[in-house]
Amino acid sequence: MPAPMDSAFGPTPAAAAAPRPSRARRQPPRGMASHLFLCLRSRVAGRLLLVAAAAVGWAGVAMAQGQGPAQGLPGATAVPASPAPFSPAVDPGMADRVIACTACHGREGRATQQGYFPRIAGKPAGYLYHQLLHFRDGRRSYPQMSYLLEHMTDGYLREIAGYFAALELPYAPPPPPQAAPPALERGRRLVHEGDAARGIPACVQCHGAAMTGVQPAIPALVGLPRDYLNSQIGAWQTGQRRSHAPDCMARVARQLTAEDVSAVSAWLAAQPVPGTGKPAAQAPGPLPMPCGGVEASARGDAP
């Protein structure tokens, strides 16, 4: 239902019709503001270098993956080896275009483990792209996200995902553990070993031995706030968060008890991010169950 949010230039119709702002108006503001402005400028330049470097690196990974052997065992799901066709060339103007994301996800998309919001910088491009589609199309539920993405095309969402995926920025150290040692041990065991008796695979089987995710569609589990992890597993249990069918995470999450969930979240949130935190090129072995999101990403398509 329509209602324009109109933004008129110039205080009066006459001023609106006047020519573009003069050069004097375009000059950087003075005083403290000018310092801020220059800082921003140099930060932007630094960021661009990082982005360019990350883009080259990402392209390398992508090419390596393209050449990698497809894995597959009978009865198991192969890890798709071909990445979604994301353009590694990142437009320098993108940082300004996605400034809307930074109020929650932190400057440059690197929210820390202190708050609620997840970091998005450096996540696998296919994963980010599918989450954007999920929010837009109602498979994930967070009103602020859905509102921002409501009138975006697949193409622009793919570009936004590619931009954040290509950022390579350091991680902050984790906060102190927020659970008692027995709970942490229970979490560690579930993450590393799973529980075969209850049909729970180890997290590391899909999310990588270092838990930094796997290209192009599986996200990292480290570097995230405990509250975020708790709420995501909970959302999978209730069906509020969904992925493409077959929804492997929903299946896993529904095997977990409330104690399991808080143990896993507390342990994961207390882990430092190893190395650069970059996602692995491929999973350590075949996926323990079919995952629609991973398959969709391999096809490079939208649902």
Add this chain to the structure above:
Amino acid sequence: MNAAPAPTPTTTTARSRGPKRWALAALAVAVLLVACASAVAWLNRWGEAPLPEGDGPPSAPPAARSVARGEYLARAGNCMACHTEAGGAPFAGGRGIETPFGTVYSTNLTPDPDTGLGRWSAGAFWRALHHGRSRDGRLLYPAFPYPSYTHVTREDADAIYDYLRSLPPVRQPARPHALEFPYGTQTALAVWRAMFFRPGGLAPEADRPAEWNRGRYLVQGLGHCAACHAPRNALGATRDAAGLRGGLIPVQNWYAPALDTVHEAGVADWPVEEVVALLRDGVAPRGTVTGPMAEVVFRSTQYLDDADLRAIAAYLRALPGGEPQGRRPTPPQPPKAAMEQGAALYARHCAQCHGDDGRGRPGAFPPLAGNRAVLLDTPVNVVRTILQGGYPPVTAGHPRPHGMPPFTQVISDDEVAAVATYVRNAWGNRAPGVATMDVYRARERRGR
């Protein structure tokens, strides 16, 4: 052993007269009710012929040309926006439309015989648009904007019908509406219609150019602009639909600015090309669409051809553009403390994009100085924008827009009020200050 006292003569008289009076009164009420009911029934059948016996869809598939025309017209009417759930099959319905009377769920327009329009004839479809009556005779809720669609021509209705019939059928039963009593009843609907709805049609005005007439048809008919841009009364009916005097969209709680004054969203002083650009691209030199209008551009107007966009521009530019009636006097300068708090917040959260001077950055971030949307009497849009942020629609003409972050998690209601007061009164701007309660109302979508 007291016997009951004998009634006095006075009481006897009152008792014998009372029943007579009551009977007369009851009779008068009954007559009045019957008269009202007849009037309501008669008004609900105004100009309407029943569907013929054995009415149903034609056996032949629709002609390709009519399907193509219908697709274009369905875009102009933005049918899909309401008749598609987020992530759902196109036109299969299921989207909830919140109204002050409850939630109305859109219906399935795909040609599925059991849950969609599969058994509908072109005549039944036309009757729904023109008279607001479903195939089975039930009255339809005016959340389906038939007070506007009633102006759609039979020819256009038939083309849209052909297009919908060409879609893949999707089996998706309608969700029952969740309306409060008595709004969910057919009787309430019949009374509402008797009071506020007459089937229409727009005869061209001979002394106006054809382009203006075409624009009026699109704006008042398929475009159903009045659904948001006209004020509504307490029963949800638009008042003076042709006036487009602006209105608060119920429940959504965005203000759709008036199109008949240059102080709000009127375009009387805009070049035609800029109006066309705004509707086609979502951005023009003097304005950007966000909020609910973003959906209109994204799903509807960006697909209109140049001639139709120019016709809409011609019609909108010819609306009166001057001072609205009862324009407010200049509001007082807000308190210094609020302005100082607002200025500090602005420097911290806003100036990076909108500039210390409120001029924004052309092509990326809109100016706030002199921005009509910032200066509207009601602060609801500026508050909602600060709380929710937003992106203009992604269109072919504006494929990579810049967006604004939502600040709802970042600053408190007090702070939103201060910064909104500041941007409405800095750099020569002057508009009523914003109170914390205004922010609370906007955030909770409680209207004013």
